[in-house]
Amino acid sequence: MGDWIGSIFWLLVTLGVLVTFHELGHFWVARRFGVKVLRFSVGFGTPFWSRYDKHGAEIAVAPIPLGGYVKMLDERDCHVAPEDADKTYNSKKIWQRALILLAGPGFNFILAFLLYWLMFVVGKNEVYPTLGEPQKLMQSAGFQKGDRLISIDDEDIRSWSDVSLALITSGIDRQDVPVIVETANGSQQLRTLPLSQLADDVDEEDIISAVGLSVWRPDRPAIVGEVTAGLPADLAGVQGNDRIISVNSELVQDWYDVVTVLSQAGEEAIELVVERSSEQLTLSIPQRVMDEETGERKIIGVVAMELAPQEQAFAERMFYVLSYGPFQAINKASAETWKMTSVSLEMMGKLVTGKASIKNISGPVTIAQVANDSAKRGLSWFLSFLALVSLSLGIINLMPVPMLDGGQLLFLMFEKFKGAPLSENFQLKAHFVGLIMIVSLMSLAFYNDILRTVS
Structure with a gap:
């Protein structure tokens, strides 16, 4: 699987798991409080797949994977039949609505704990x-x-x-x-x-x-240990115990330099200067070939000395x-969840105060690349990555920004002190400001992604 295909695939897996679990929190708690759910959607846009559950809620998957939503019955959005008046979101008490909002980020923290627990049980190399x-x-x-x-x-x-x-x-x-x-x-x-x-x-x-x-x-000197018969280096005349002096005119100090320069070579011929029996020889290798064992890298067929x-x-x-046993892993997962939450909050605080550079803000491109890299390293590494992103999603959604769960919680707090809901006009303006903030943040994240990709 190519890097781009792999990155897209693991990005979809990552967003699918995290968004589904987040929205499941809103969905589950809303149901517990008797709120009628109209749609549970993973992704934005017109659904390309949907089904209805026994309660009449549409379970949908939409094409834009950068989020999701739970649409609940609300008198502010549509006409509500008299028999459904007690099933609306806006009819519930403030503390109930607050718990519905908190459930989304809360489920992200629960998911992170479960992922860390599983990572410790499976074992991480x-x-x-x-x-x-x-x-x-x-x-x-x-x-x-x-x-x-x-x-x-x-x-x-x-x-x-x-x-x-x-x-x-x-x-x-x-x-x-x-x-x-x-x-x-x-x-x-x-x-x-x-x-x-x-x-x-x-x-x-x-x-x-x-x-x-x-x-x-x-320490690994730039000395050839073995040459695989029939591969380019063998055909070019490279022999065991040859000391490699340069690769494509670039001097090398040790075997790590050899690997680095060879990995950067394109499709052109590779020129090796080697020392053999106090004599320097120039050998030309037409091209690298795909490693049959991994299928992911090109080689010339040499290995370092033991x-x-x-x-x-x-x-x-x-x-x-x-790794830890299932019961010991509970404490370890709790500690890891707390530690990574604290570190994430600290870094976000440094971003807000200007101590940390805004270049640290990453978007879907970086997430896709890291997801792909962690998946290549094994299940436990991907679980660790998924847990960290889940924590970040939970924290971000608690920020007091309109359109996010934290902004809605802030509205509920004002409603509690005021004794009545904030005006629709004020909420619309606040949502517009929140939308601008979110779009600006996403634009910055995409910009940083592009800079990392081209640099």
Whole structure:
């Protein structure tokens, strides 16, 4: 499945699951309070599929997947028969209408908890956050290659995702943070990362590179280990133990450079300069071929030399499975839901106050790409991604913006204090302002998506 097709597919899966669960919250609670539901729609526009349930509600799927809605019987929208007067949304008490509105975001938080629980039960393949050769701030703070990060600012660190969250949130505030590491010899040490020394013009997306953090990886010289018979490299005369000097005139320092340059090569011939028995040879490889095992990348048919036993053993210790039993996973899922909610709220607060760049706002293109990437990495990674987006959807819908659930809740609060509903004219104007805000936010998100795509 190509990247574009895969991205579109997983975007539809993501939006379908999240929107359905969100609207199911409104639908279910409305039914509990005796409100007649006219339509439950996943997507906007004219439905291309619909069915009616036993209560007469139309269950529909529409072509524009960027949301959905639950249309309830309401005297402000249409004529209501006398026998249905007690089944209207507007006839219900304020607290009942508030719970109907809260149910949508609430179901998103419940879904996030369930997804995190399932992720922990299934198990997620992770890599211990172990440092490569530190540079810049990390080097000056005394970090060493092989240090495993245990905690940052008193927050337990289990993965590189935890590292990114901790450094970005602290880096935005330019706060020095205490870091506990486990050194290569097994002892624990406390170090301080001076994030206050970050330059003012460093955006949050550049913080990781600006502090000089690098991921540990074994030393792999640019020496060919094996050549697969019959593939382009073999046909071009590449042999085992050849040291690769350059690829397409670009000098390479190690095997990672070789892989990077080869992956960027187009359909043209590839020129290798190799050293063999103290002699330099120039070899021309007509083109790469599709890897039959994966079907997703093109190769020339060479692999690196095997790692030294000590490095191989260290590399194997880097990988683990983050998993818990069904009951233990309940507490872990609750903690993860709370943690990610707090981080999301903190980042949104920084966006509002201007501490964080609006370049962080992402739209459907970025969501589609991340959805596709996480799905490729396995079920648990996709569950984690889905949970995070569900939390974000719940939080955004609680914002006090007309047209969102939070804006409607704000209207109900005014109605409670006023003793009567706000005028229809005021609500129409407020909805228009809310629409402008939402369209502006979506336009900014699309703009950021385009910049990321072309950059």
